[in-house]
Amino acid sequence: MNNSSLRQNVHNLFAFYRFLVIIQKKGCGGVRLRTAITRKKGNGPMQSHRIALSAYQADDSYIGRVQKLVRDVVIPYQYQILNDALPDAEKSHAVENIRLAGRKLRGEAVPPESFYGMVFQDSDVAKWIEAAACTLTAAPDPELERRIDALVALIGQSQHPDGYLNSYFTVKAPERRWTNLRDAHELYCAGHMMEAAVAYFEATGKRELLDIMCRNADCLCRQFLERDRRGCPGHPEVELALMRLWRVTGIARYRELARHFIDVRGQEPNCFAEERKKDPWPVREGSAAEYDPAYSQSHQPVREQRDAVGHAVRAVYLFTGMADVARETGDEALLSSCRALWESITKRRMYVTGGIGSTVQGEAFTEDFDLPNDTAYAETCASIGLIFFAKAMLENEHRGEYGDVMEQAFYNTVLAGMQLDGRRFFYVNPLECVPGVSGVAATQRHVLPERPGWYACACCPPNAARLISSLGAYAYSEGEGVLFADLYAGGAVRTAQGVTLRCETGFPNDGLVRYTMQNSGKFTFAVRIPAWSRETALYVNGRPAELQAVCRDGYAYLKRDWQPGDVVELRLDMTPRKLYASPRIAADSGRICIRRGAQIYCAEEADNGPVLPLLLDDGAQPFAEPFDPELLGGVVPVRTAGFRLRDGVGPYTDERPKAEPATIRLIPYAAWANRGPGQMRVWLPAAFPGLP
């Protein structure tokens, strides 16, 4: 198959869709459109597929600026880290591991102990390649391509003749290949490298890494579809990667293997328990101890799972693969599980910042409504995975809530994961920080008040880079005759169906989103109406959208014979709002947080002095300050009224602490911890006057 037919294949496959029979009765959640919009009768939400990486070109609005930061700073910075060229950062050794594996395969003497780092160190390189590849779609960069090509050559040299690829096992323990699927991340690393291969091929048309990873996928197929039909990945990831590889290559056995991994997961006897019986070698000391199969979502067959449990990143990577397979195979039972798991996460186990994972123990979900702010885990990777899951669900059934959560996780937790200068990163994203306790107390050692430059376990930084640089593929999607705008991303889009349009927006700082058609064509333009926007206005060529517009399931569907210069304008409600948590969430009861548009706000010590003594006045209306281009890379601060409690004598007193009126200034959570360590709170205790 040559390159162009391969690409065609992708779109042919995407063209397949089906209407779901479930009638969705909900409209645009919480939205009151100013113009009357007739609800379109008919079937439920439609399927869609993502646009090609190259179909979106960012302009210099918010997304474009973040992508530029990734391209100009993050990618080169991380390249130095991966090559151990930054002496002050945590040692990576990731590229060197791959080089050593190649040397060993060429017969050179490479002692096992020369491997350094995590068992999944390879995946850092894979994610970096994917991130770098995605940036190439925005701007050619021969030097960067040369670097990637050099890495691809190293990777190729480290591949075994049968397609096997993993520097840890090649250098350290070749005889132990596939004997610790539970902990050794072989399939996880393979998956990430497949994703990198797909991205690099899509960005450049270069096949070398794609061919390497097809050989690797073939090796996996032989191993897991023929030799060991019980094995499955301890850390899901390869499922969604195989689906991507299938979409690009059209090779059906990759999809078959993805589905197989999903089918065998959680079946009795548990494959991880079985392999431990054969040879219980530990990846790290102590790691062979007690193991809860729920940690890796292998406690029951996936079609029976209804609660999101265990390691949060494993969970959302798995659920993404499940949703992908459900879409492509029409597996209703699987989709039904995905829906239940989505509900479990987003209705009961997700922070208001789109963070998931309530505990450091197992980096995991805990129980419904257990969402502590100070000991939160809320790993950056987990929110990235949640975006994958949301996108995969969107592709199954286009409903605004998936887009809403995608946006919530992106504009809050994912962006908070990166310093504004692109050189430091959070792994853990707490909703409350008290220097002196956070990062220090035994229960909060994982909660750092400032972003480190790198991590021994460095999964998050390159993961954020690849998500950001591929954001266009999350911002838009296509259904039959429909172009969906799922996120508000300024720039130009050109779809496979021939639609081109330009989006101009100051989002998330500003609520005006203007789409201008660049060519003519009869199609439906569907734009997400976020549930958070209470008063939303939609204009087509300056006129309020009325009969033209159909709003259902969180999207406004505008069907029209579009002409060049036609303008669709969305005016979102950017009034700062007080948010209240369900009283079931113990950590937030009696507290309020502030949201403006897609952004959750927080109070920081830099603006307020110590934050712990602040009470937010529920009787006051928060208001937005003017956009400040100098502050934190350009934000709209919010002010509201409250009180500051004075500290009394001793820890407990029966005299009410003196309170003085205070103005509380809040900034977007994504921008916290950019001005030195200080107290930070998302949920502030409320002063509730005049209840009820």
Added chain:
Amino acid sequence: MNNSSLRQNVHNLFAFYRFLVIIQKKGCGGVRLRTAITRKKGNGPMQSHRIALSAYQADDSYIGRVQKLVRDVVIPYQYQILNDALPDAEKSHAVENIRLAGRKLRGEAVPPESFYGMVFQDSDVAKWIEAAACTLTAAPDPELERRIDALVALIGQSQHPDGYLNSYFTVKAPERRWTNLRDAHELYCAGHMMEAAVAYFEATGKRELLDIMCRNADCLCRQFLERDRRGCPGHPEVELALMRLWRVTGIARYRELARHFIDVRGQEPNCFAEERKKDPWPVREGSAAEYDPAYSQSHQPVREQRDAVGHAVRAVYLFTGMADVARETGDEALLSSCRALWESITKRRMYVTGGIGSTVQGEAFTEDFDLPNDTAYAETCASIGLIFFAKAMLENEHRGEYGDVMEQAFYNTVLAGMQLDGRRFFYVNPLECVPGVSGVAATQRHVLPERPGWYACACCPPNAARLISSLGAYAYSEGEGVLFADLYAGGAVRTAQGVTLRCETGFPNDGLVRYTMQNSGKFTFAVRIPAWSRETALYVNGRPAELQAVCRDGYAYLKRDWQPGDVVELRLDMTPRKLYASPRIAADSGRICIRRGAQIYCAEEADNGPVLPLLLDDGAQPFAEPFDPELLGGVVPVRTAGFRLRDGVGPYTDERPKAEPATIRLIPYAAWANRGPGQMRVWLPAAFPGLP
């Protein structure tokens, strides 16, 4: 030395005291006496010593009823447990271990694996003997004495010819004696058995166990004053026990050894690190891993320690020994450390319930003001140890704050540690409980919503039993010419100085405390005026105490030529009060708790339905319901006004949850979890109207 001269010795030693030169400028903290009381000029707080166990006889008031429960239920119940006679409870094997050790010493074949339980399983027996011995001072019980004697015989049979005594090492690893002081609890077990010996001797005059433990103490002296002068206990306890043994026997080397253990602690090179180098055998798998010397307060010499760190029980046991030694040796540097550590605990690291230990990780203190309610550890034993520490400080310098904390820890955490029926026990005492999360979520597995019958690690239940049954010795103390009433304990007291009086009180349910002199004598009667009592009245023979009374450092000193029938009446302010935490305590900001007298209250689901949706109205005044003898063993419930938030749709909403006025009913925290599992909160979110 015969018995009576031994006893005399005890009191001779107690008679030694000295005035401290530190002028205490504080009066009775927070107390406004209705009657004018002249502040006595002069020296600082005086030293004191505890009354003999037999000097206090409880009546049928609160303390007496709890002591009766211990005598009638807890002691027999725990005896059955320790003898494995209760099939439904967690297996103890503690008595059997001692029996096996004896058999082995007699030459019978006893395989090492026949030992069962914790390395400190012996201490459960020791604490039980101590508890049982203390009950004998209240009421003779030949059957109980027979049981104790039989245990003493077993213990004697398990003692090595050189005085060494420990069933774990005797049965399991005799060659490893003294090679793992860090983890193996040999000195801890020895200390507890010394305490048991002292108590049984004091209660009955029987010397057998005392002689066994003197031989054991002699063995320790040879080992640690001669052979290994660097070693010290991984779990402090023997220090305070040796001081007790010294007080009873007058044998100076026991005091010397106590002081020595305190002196060598934390000196470089760290003795625990050194012994690990020699033979790093682990007591439990994994227990030989990374070790923070702060865990056992061996990170620096004790005289340099200023922050309470590490394992909370180890800490307060150590500090008690330090305070004991400081008192008996006039060691000002040591006392100064004790004061700093007291401040560290009580001003910055203690829950409002008198609980200490903010984290399950290491059962430990964390950082200042880190006092999470839901993941609290607040071990029952730690509050018992805090009472020991408070009492030892009181004996150094009689200040009301020590008595206040003693009372706070006892009436809240210690009593909460025991089911009202005396058959079930809490180890961990959280300030918030949410069934479904508490005891289940990874971070809260240790936080059980209901008391189990016994524990694999069963330190707390017999510890509570021995404290309760010896409470008289904490309730009263003597200084030269002074009888101190430190707690309000109904019953009769007869001191070594010949004072006899009777106390009648409904405390803690009622605030009236009446002392009636039973004989004549010129002495000072000093009664604690608790800081929590805002409006306190004191009457002598019905007349408001005026010039007769001197209040300083939290005590009212009444000096008089007392006649039989003279009555001192204390009327404490039992108005329920709202308590506010320092804004430095993140977990409690914006929250309120209710205290009435010495008791901290909580809201339970049994009275209120779900507790999480409740807001307490700061504008309302809580009021006491009438005493209800039928409720929870007899309590005074408190009611106050508040609001109940209705649960909305979804986890987060910008619509303020509907609130309806609600009456919130609260019960003493000590009585929580006696009506099945349900939500419980000590600190409730507040509705603050009309701030500031």
